[in-house]
Amino acid sequence: IKFNAAQFLTSAPTLKHCPPDTGAEVAFAGRSNAGKSSAINTLTQQKKLARTSKTPGRTQLINFFTLGEEQTRLVDLPGYGFAKVPLEQKLEWQKHLAKYLEERKSLKGLVLVSDIRHPLQEFDRMMIQWAEDSQMPLHILLTKADKLKKGPAKNTMLDVKRALKDFQGEASVQTFSALKKEGLDQLKSRLTEWLTP
Ligand code: GDP
Numbered sequence: 001i002k003f004n005a006a007q008f009l010t011s012a013p014t015l016k017h018c019p020p021d022t023g024a025e026v027a028f029a030g031r032s033n034a035g036k037s038s039a040i041n042t043l044t045q046q047k048k049l050a051r052t053s054k055t056p057g058r059t060q061l062i063n064f065f066t067l068g069e070e071q072t073r074l075v076d077l078p079g080y081g082f083a084k085v086p087l088e089q090k091l092e093w094q095k096h097l098a099k100y101l102e103e104r105k106s107l108k109g110l111v112l113v114s115d116i117r118h119p120l121q122e123f124d125r126m127m128i129q130w131a132e133d134s135q136m137p138l139h140i141l142l143t144k145a146d147k148l149k150k151g152p153a154k155n156t157m158l159d160v161k162r163a164l165k166d167f168q169g170e171a172s173v174q175t176f177s178a179l180k181k182e183g184l185d186q187l188k189s190r191l192t193e194w195l196t197p
Helices: 036-044 050-055 088-105 122-133 150-163 184-195
Strands: 006-013 024-030 062-067 072-076 107-115 137-142 172-177
Touching: 006 024, 024 036, 024 088, 024 184, 036 050, 036 072, 036 107, 036 137, 050 172, 088 107, 088 122, 107 184, 122 137, 137 150, 137 184, 150 172, 172 184
Parallel strands: 024 072, 024 107, 107 137, 137 172
Antiparallel strands: 006 062, 062 072
């Protein structure tokens, strides 16, 4: 998979506006500030790729990137936590997100990006539940691992693995650091598994 050939394809406000549901895609989700953009930029070796999703007004769009060819895509799902969004809008958005996970046939797996210092927050638990409900393979990226010493980082990973022991489906966990570029090979091999027919 040509991760560094990533190119912005389109933004979709709802499921209806997504590109044709053919080929294969993987989606990244995470609370705001979890480190999702940094992870995507590190993966694709492009400094500003995922910045589009941070432009005000674009945060609530599903952003699609092609990976070398149109039929292989990376999807940046909006995070929450921006205080100024009214609850009603947030719930409306959650509906779109759940529908996307449930109905998108080309979606092969979900990467949940989480700050290793604050794993398994409410948003994360919701995404994990949805992944289970939609039988979507899940990979949890515990990022900013450079903020912890090796021991505590590993313990957090084990805690998260333990929390997933009842997960009905395919789930995996890894530590990652965009700053140190650590965990990149592991992430790439997971995504390649999902995206390879
Ligand atoms: P997003 O809102 O989830 O897209 O988060 P960003 O990727 O913008 O990251 C939020 C903040 O965390 C920024 O200040 C980043 O520089 C920082 N950050 C992201 N990844 C890492 C990492 O691996 N290590 C460290 N130390 N900081 C990181």
